[in-house]
Amino acid sequence: MKTMPFSSQLRWSPYEFALCLQKCLKAKALRPGMQVHATLLISGTNMNILSLHSKLVGMYASCADLKSAKLLFKKIEHPNVFAFNWMVLGLAYNGHFDDALLYFRWMREVGHTGNNFTFSIVLKACVGLMDVNMGRQVHAMVCEMGFQNDVSVANALIDMYGKCGSISYARRLFDGMRERDVASWTSMICGFCNVGEIEQALMLFERMRLEGLEPNDFTWNAIIAAYARSSDSRKAFGFFERMKREGVVPDVVAWNALISGFVQNHQVREAFKMFWEMILSRIQPNQVTVVALLPACGSAGFVKWGREIHGFICRKGFDGNVFIASALIDMYSKCGSVKDARNVFDKIPCKNVASWNAMIDCYGKCGMVDSALALFNKMQEEGLRPNEVTFTCVLSACSHSGSVHRGLEIFSSMKQCYGIEASMQHYACVVDILCRSGRTEEAYEFFKGLPIQVTESMAGAFLHGCKVHGRRDLAKMMADEIMRMKLKGPGSFVTLSNIYAADGDWEEVGNVRNVMKERNVHKQSGFSWIEKPGGILEGEKEKEGNNMASELDIVSVIVGTGEGHSRLSTAQTIAINIAACNTAAAGTKSLPSPPPPEVDLWDSDAT
Template sequence: MKIPSFSTFKLSPDDLALLLQKCMKARALRQGKQIHAVLLTSGVDMNLLSLSSKLVGMYAGCGDVGYAHQVFDKIPKPNVFALNWLVLASAFNGQFEDAIGYFYLMQELGIVGNKFTFPVVLKVCVGLMDLNKGKEVHAVVNKLGFEKDVSLANALIDMYYKCGSLCYARRMFDRMLDRDVVSWTSMICGYFNIGKTDQALLLFERMRLDGLEPNDFTWNAMIAGFARCGDTNRAYALLSRMTKEGLVPDLVTWNALISGFTQGQHADEAFKLFRMMLVSGIKANLVTITGLLPACGIIGSIQRGREIHGLIYRMGFDVNVFVASALIDMYSKCGSVKNARSVFDQNPVNNIASWNALIGCYGKMVAAYELVKGMPIEVTESIIGAFFNGCKVHGRRDLAKMMAEAILKMELKRPGGFVTLSNIHAANGEWEEVENVRMVMKQRKILKQPGFSWLGKKMALSDLQ
């Protein structure tokens, strides 16, 4: 994006606000920083046109959450726009605890969320797999009268079934006065999620009786659901039925089937479908590849894994952090620590999933211990959980104790790692160690984010009981 030369004319607050929005949409961070510099030197009132909030949005939209937070801290009266962007950017980067923290801050400041806030926050609850937080968010939605909004009701159904409460999802679904295709499809996915294929099929047929035709997403959810639940006959029957009704299976359909069979531990069927897809003239994409890699691990075929790995390069795909994590996991399950480590070392940026996959591939927990201690990123709850689970499997209580002591000495900035360690000690009845962890957190002023119980203020979902 080209930014005009600032020295040639004076930009008005309207111009600057518009340019910030353009930088945000184009993810043009460098130019956005230039505009920020102009704002700092021009003496413009940052409260005009919510320029401060738009600046937060620009940084968050460009992926620089840290700087967005710094700008936010200097806003005397932040608005919902700025906080929405912080929630969204944190969630997008997998920082779910931070994202929910910004939502709680919104409540503390008395800022009312809008219809853009809650779908993202509900996704965050799914990321945290925290049903109680989801219920708290639902209580706020209910209080604000947003529950009648179809898209928000759909987001609530999605949150409930993914957090393991299909009964709440169904009650939400039954309460809806207006349902769209997404509402029906979400409930269908919910039933497949717990293996209730007959109920899913019943809803699929009921949806049509109610005058709604399934879209591609619904068909793909049905086909993938049967595949995932191991019902190959009905999966193929639906694929045939879809074709007869004039819908041509596309790449998304094939990917749904391949992924479904892989998740259902039917690796041979997944590879069979992959060959059928290629014969039909449809080219694979990265979603296809990441769906097939676990199938190699299921059958322990390092040869097939290497073939898929080679295909990634032959087709010119970028090995991003998600593909790298899938490759590491595949090589790990095929028993090749060397190949897993090679993929890890060649990947320029490794995230938590990459580290977890690599830790999981070390049967020798001593090597995993050294790996965790030498990590250049902050140890998180998922990494700690993966390591302690490995210690449990391999009977290395000595290493678990050493790691616990090492964690207490680490300069962790977030509470997640300490909380996980405390929970592990509590599960083993080691209450003295639990108290030690809490003492360290208190000394360093690392506080666990408190839950806000709007449920205790007569805003409970009693009508869903």
Template sequence: GELLQGCVCERAFFTGQQIHARILKSGESIASNEFVETKLLIFYAKCNAHEVAFRLFSRLEVHNVFSWAAIIGLHCRMGNHEEALLGFCEMQKNGFPDNFVVPNALKACGALKLIGFGRGVHGYVVKMGFDGCVFVGSSLVDMYGKCEEVEDARKVFDELLDRNTVAWNSMIVSYVQNGLNEEAVEMFYDMRVEGVEQTRVTLSGFLTASANLGALEEGLQGHAIAVLCGFEVDNFLGSSILNFYVKVGLYEEGELVFRSVSKKDVVTWNVLICGYVRNGKFQKALDLCQLMRAENMRFDSVTLTSILSMCADTSNMKLGKEGHCYCIRNNLESDLAVASSTINMYAKCNRINSAIQVFKSTTKRDLVLWNSLLAAYAELGLSGEALKLFYKMQLDGVPPNVISYNSLILGFLRNGQVDEAKDMFSQMQSLSILPNLITWTTLISGLTQNGFGYDAILIFRQMQEAGVQPNSVSLISALSACTALALLHYGRTIHGYITRRDLFPSIPMATSLVDMYAKCGCLYQAKNVFDTVVNKDLPVYNAMISGYASHGQAVQALSLFKHLEDVGIELDNIAFTCILSACNHAGLVNEGLELLNDMASKHNIKPGMEHYGCVLSLLSKSGNLDKAYELLETMPYEPDAFMLGSLLASCKEKHEAELGEYLSEHLLQLEPGNSGNYIALSNVYATAGMWDVVTKVRNVMKEKGLHKNPGCSWIQIRQELNVFVSGDGSHPKNKDIYATLALLGMEMHFTEHAPMIY
């Protein structure tokens, strides 16, 4: 027995087998001795020789506490947690379990997240008086942590009279596993104050918490302590240090740590590959994958998930298919994480049929896999297919979660099905499924993009009332809604929130604020925000130029545009749209034509429809109908309704009935149901005094059932939105408002005020 125990301690498996062979040669009496058989069983179990261990266990006529402990421990190490718990129950029936077996039972409960069973074992521990054992207590802390019952874990920890390193480590790891990283860091420092010895497990937990928090100083301290303690930077500790450097963006330091790990396992490679992919360093990730293969390292499910994620982000179909083929060749296609990533990759590459095929070929489907296909349908705007899948997963006994509803809401909003998206949002709340940040952000962004800005603002308010902190996407979307509705007061409120939350300086946020203030009539505040941005990019310049344009300050717009050219910032289509719009508002014909010509000749940018549209509008409004018509005929695009409408409106001012009739024929072909086009044509004829033709146009409108769409405007006064529709007298202060308007009109007439043309 002592010889076999020595083989276990020294991991001398071959020597142990030789001892077993000698026992067999010694005769049946020794080989069948219960004590000898139990020692052999313990030896093979500790050496993870499961086939021999199970055979010896089945041969034993009587199972004692040592044989049960050995076989239950082996089941746990093999991941057979259900079998371990069945063995524990069998032991319990026979009155065998002791404090050495209980930790394995608790480990199995934690792995299976069986909190009910775990609490039962805890009760048994108290009943048997094992709760004073530090190893049992540490196992209870670990079990509660894995079952996401952190408060219970902390309660057990606090009640331990003798807290050793294992107990402290269990508590730190529990905090990290449950996302309580600040508590984990605090406990690490408490452990040092208490003078408890820290191990590589301690430092690994501390470094992981520091990485998750982005706590640079704490992580550097953790690495320094590891060096001072003389810990070998092996795969376990090296991966934690590497993960920290990657997550805080110190890639050069991370690469040094990676190179210092002598015998790298797949986990170490994965940490750096995942870090590169997560931060968009795709070429480095690809180079590392190739180096990994050159060193004869096999990809595992984590490696492939990262590769497929990279292919999805870059729409690299060729590499994605190679990754999928590798999965099939190496029997990894049944791994649910790999299958989900493959579905996502095919969806992002617009290959929905391939994504469906992967889903169908996966026999064991969990909620994550169902959600992957739901997200694929939503991404491509296939809301009908997404809804069918949503009901099918429930028929198959898979209840949806918040991620499922998020995908459906996204799919509906992508298709402009706003009412359906709202219904789905209401349904999830009625089922007590709490919306998460993604739910709120998807709704706010989708409603804004679909022109439901007021609804987006209401949802934004609901999100704040629910105690959910908005992220940059939801804030930018809410600002876009304020911009569209000219809700200056609410836009300022959001600006105040951004400042209080220290979300400045974010260039996309600053761009949205500049745009909002400019379009809400506060150009000076737009300029103030613009001036606070240190490293300005092109979008923020474009927003400021657009603001100057909408306020008729073409000189400032042109000056800022010239500054852009002088500092060497590469211009884009949007920049030229903004500056041409400024020329259009100010009637700067020569400047507008010169800029249109410079796009291709100086900046190698092909003018688009929007650029020709701006110049056509500029020429039309300035009375250059011949030049406008010439540009319309010579440009490399078929004119759209906006271009034809601009010319048609100018025909009224210049009494060009013939040209107006020609333009209206093309316009009505493009938009036969738009009553505004008939009204515009009617006005051209009326200006030319052709009243008989006006009557004919009006009669055609009646025959087609077309009516002039009523004008609509709104204004925000003291945080209240007031909406006005032409012909509607329902506003409570309707009489006072129209009386004031009449008075202003009279004053304008007496002062001979002439409104600006541009």
């Protein structure tokens, strides 16, 4: 919306003021809206006419200027439903869910019952809090007010129950609807996808079309994302291709859904293949795309590709986003590039707790405990209070560097000095600190006194410590409890099996393997990654056999490529999974390569 000059002698009618404010509200045009507000004040127009005060609140709330919206709202002697609705909407859509519910309660207390729009917004706030009990209370109010047959309210209820995991309530509401629109079907399909019932979602998808309603982009994207998250790449690709065949052009959300799903399931090759295809399809990546890809670069050690994505982020102006900056720090830390991580950290204009946590964690991963603790102290000097994640990062740093005394001191200070209750992650860090330093007996006593159930990460750290420091007796003492745990990962089982094997106790080795089979727990094959100019090579996967490696550490090695070549320009980064070294394979196969030179990777929208 264009900024227009306002004259102090301009005389507008209340109707013209209302019309102009409505336009500013719809366009989310804060500056022109403020000019209208100033002109209103100068003109002395009665704000009660045509609910001008409510429209002003709505204008500021829609522009996310919640401070101004609250100040104006307080000056309204008798705020109407529309003013309350705008406050609830502005607060809910900007993440202030508790405050949104406070205004809703206030509205009820002053005698306003609310309308269908009110309940739809309040249910969004319940989703934000993941508070299904509050959602049920709102549902009861909906029925009391007679809005249960309103399609928009019913859709919001289905959405709330589906996202909060109460899929049976959502289905009951859906089946009882007299009238359904595309949003009704999409909300129910998304609900099934959220709880992993993809086949149920697919049945609804087909039934929706039989009833004459065409799915929209959200409907298609929900099923694509669900398949991708479940590691079913074949069906994800199949549905994606079907979408294109039926004339629906996949948008950036569909591409992001596939990429994010593959990254979450550690299918790095598939994620990057989709990224290159996205570029070639002239679909411009957005902030969600880069936030999804950076963890893949970090987990696989692809620092070269990470730097290319970093360049794209800078060119698009995304580097000012504190969450993207934190993801960059995390990526560089996993690739061992501390200097790059620190450069990103230092350039963040307004650092939040997540930024500090990412940099502290980076120092910790690289064994730089003094730098991690110095940053921990500096963070507090600058007025930021550490949270649970901060202490996990600091304790992890102490663990990696063998700083037992400092780690235990910090653990003790959490409750005493900061009022933070220890969580499973903190207990796991303490176990790791003790076990890495050879104090396995203390770790065993610590286990026995834990106020919570032993977790998979704790069990893995303890067993690994027992194996490294030759305390197989302690490992066997914990074996029964560990076997009773519902472990999903193979790490603890593999280590326990190796401990029994070292003592020649083959009967127990067989028992461990039988439990793994019963619970459908499999050790993934190891493999090697080689990053080089023009593509990535993957070593042949380790064949399944009796050799059950317990180490899954990743190392990065920089290797020169021979005489007469520049070390910097032709260096190859090799990320080797140690598990593969036990059965080193000779064969390699090419993985998806970056786009050919003629494709401009970062200017895909250029013509």
